Amino acid sequence: MPCGGRSEIQRERQDIVSSGSTAGNGVIWDVLVVGAGPGGASAARAAAETGRRVLLLERSRVPRHKTCGGGIIGPSRDALPPGFELPLRERVHAVTFSLNGRMVRTRRSKQMLFGLVDRPEFDRRLVEAAVGAGAEFRDGAMVSRIAQHGPAVPDRRTVAVVLSSGETLLARCVVGADGSAGRTGTHVGVRLEQVDLGLEAEIPVPAEVARDWSGRALIDWGPMPGSYGWVFPKGDVLSVGVISARGEGAATKRYLRDFVARLGLAGFEPAVTSGHLTRCRTDDSPLSRGRVLVCGDAAGLLEPWTREGISFALRSGRMAGEWAVRVAEAHDAVDARRLALHYSSGIKRDLETEMGVGRRLREVFAERPRMLHAALIGFRPAWAVFARITRGSTTLAGIVRTHPAARRLLAARERS
Numbered sequence: 001m002p003c004g005g006r007s008e009i010q011r012e013r014q015d016i017v018s019s020g021s022t023a024g025n026g027v028i029w030d031v032l033v034v035g036a037g038p039g040g041a042s043a044a045r046a047a048a049e050t051g052r053r054v055l056l057l058e059r060s061r062v063p064r065h066k067t068c069g070g071g072i073i074g075p076s077r078d079a080l081p082p083g084f085e086l087p088l089r090e091r092v093h094a095v096t097f098s099l100n101g102r103m104v105r106t107r108r109s110k111q112m113l114f115g116l117v118d119r120p121e122f123d124r125r126l127v128e129a130a131v132g133a134g135a136e137f138r139d140g141a142m143v144s145r146i147a148q149h150g151p152a153v154p155d156r157r158t159v160a161v162v163l164s165s166g167e168t169l170l171a172r173c174v175v176g177a178d179g180s181a182g183r184t185g186t187h188v189g190v191r192l193e194q195v196d197l198g199l200e201a202e203i204p205v206p207a208e209v210a211r212d213w214s215g216r217a218l219i220d221w222g223p224m225p226g227s228y229g230w231v232f233p234k235g236d237v238l239s240v241g242v243i244s245a246r247g248e249g250a251a252t253k254r255y256l257r258d259f260v261a262r263l264g265l266a267g268f269e270p271a272v273t274s275g276h277l278t279r280c281r282t283d284d285s286p287l288s289r290g291r292v293l294v295c296g297d298a299a300g301l302l303e304p305w306t307r308e309g310i311s312f313a314l315r316s317g318r319m320a321g322e323w324a325v326r327v328a329e330a331h332d333a334v335d336a337r338r339l340a341l342h343y344s345s346g347i348k349r350d351l352e353t354e355m356g357v358g359r360r361l362r363e364v365f366a367e368r369p370r371m372l373h374a375a376l377i378g379f380r381p382a383w384a385v386f387a388r389i390t391r392g393s394t395t396l397a398g399i400v401r402t403h404p405a406a407r408r409l410l411a412a413r414e415r416s
Helices: 006-020 038-048 074-078 119-132 183-188 207-213 249-262 310-328 333-367 369-378 380-391 396-402 404-415
Strands: 028-034 054-058 088-092 094-099 102-108 114-117 136-139 143-147 159-163 168-176 192-204 216-221 228-234 237-245 272-281 292-294
Touching: 028 038, 028 159, 028 310, 038 054, 038 119, 038 168, 038 310, 054 119, 054 168, 074 310, 074 380, 088 228, 094 369, 102 369, 114 119, 114 228, 119 136, 143 183, 168 183, 168 310, 183 292, 192 249, 207 228, 207 237, 216 369, 228 249, 237 249, 272 333, 292 310, 310 333, 333 369, 333 396, 369 380, 380 396
Parallel strands: 028 054, 028 168, 054 136, 094 216, 168 292
Antiparallel strands: 088 114, 094 102, 143 159, 159 168, 192 237, 192 272, 216 228, 228 237
8 A cells, every 4th residue: 555655654643743742741631532543533623623622542653554445435525524635546436346256247427426545544634634623642542441430530520541551641521433342332331233354455556457447446246145345446556355244254365365366466466454343333332431432433333234434433423522522511420421312312313323224234135135236237226326325415214215115125124
């Protein structure tokens, strides 16, 4: 993945970190955000825009790699800060669909369907937007424990965040955005019901190969139930990945290997290979505990069918930052809980409906991938729906509300 030379990365780190020099001096932060991905950076920016003292922590050194195709669909674009310039590597106007390598067809659109970003660059710019709004930032800060009671907590309005270095940071409210396996989700008690394994290779390719993929993505419905693969072009690099249910590790690795070979890319050396577990929450999983809120992957918020998480992280992060400011001002535990429940209600209203539809669609897709594939390549209204969803002019839930055939399909699945 072309992220610039070592000196360039060091300069990028210095530009971001330079404003965080006062962190850890015994202050009590209004809002402390754990995790500097899209959810955490959005939360920090939203809270900092109110003028509060906000600290954003990241366990890794930035820029850092993230296993992710980097697709920016309409809801992600619409949730970005005002004036944020997307660092697009590619604009997708065509999608090739295949069914485990067969029944291949390319559908095209005059309008851009979605954009593709390099995640280290995208995440870095979101952190810069948070810092520009007034947040302070520290990377290389690993959280080992969160306490809302006990000797580390000076009063009932404070949360203690203990780092692996032994340093303790204090805040009136903590927002957890440290991923689905992070400390904050465990502290809150997030419960998960769907866990999937994603594998990805970032493959540099010659100019003639890059030209063949320019403006065109590929989606392949895979050999295991609910699995699929993708090729996302990003200039002279192709992001090639697959995802399937956890427990199918060997089959998922074999799928990626065969997928790369089938595409004629086996002869090119990947710059990065990585894997990641995506985790989706249960309907009744908590989103807060006391003065700690969780968002994005830490809350298990993602679309269960496509496993798209960037838009969920951006939207939930912004909401978490806005409500964290209010929780920070709560005078007692009852008031803090009441305000945190408002945040939970907003998530359920705006995001969990989408997740419920996605969950049912995933079940249909797992049972009938050929039906879905045939509709996308041969039924113009199905392609039009796909295009509208990726552009952000509608949502999965909106399609179900407005299309009787979609409602009947999901209703039949629920009755079976």
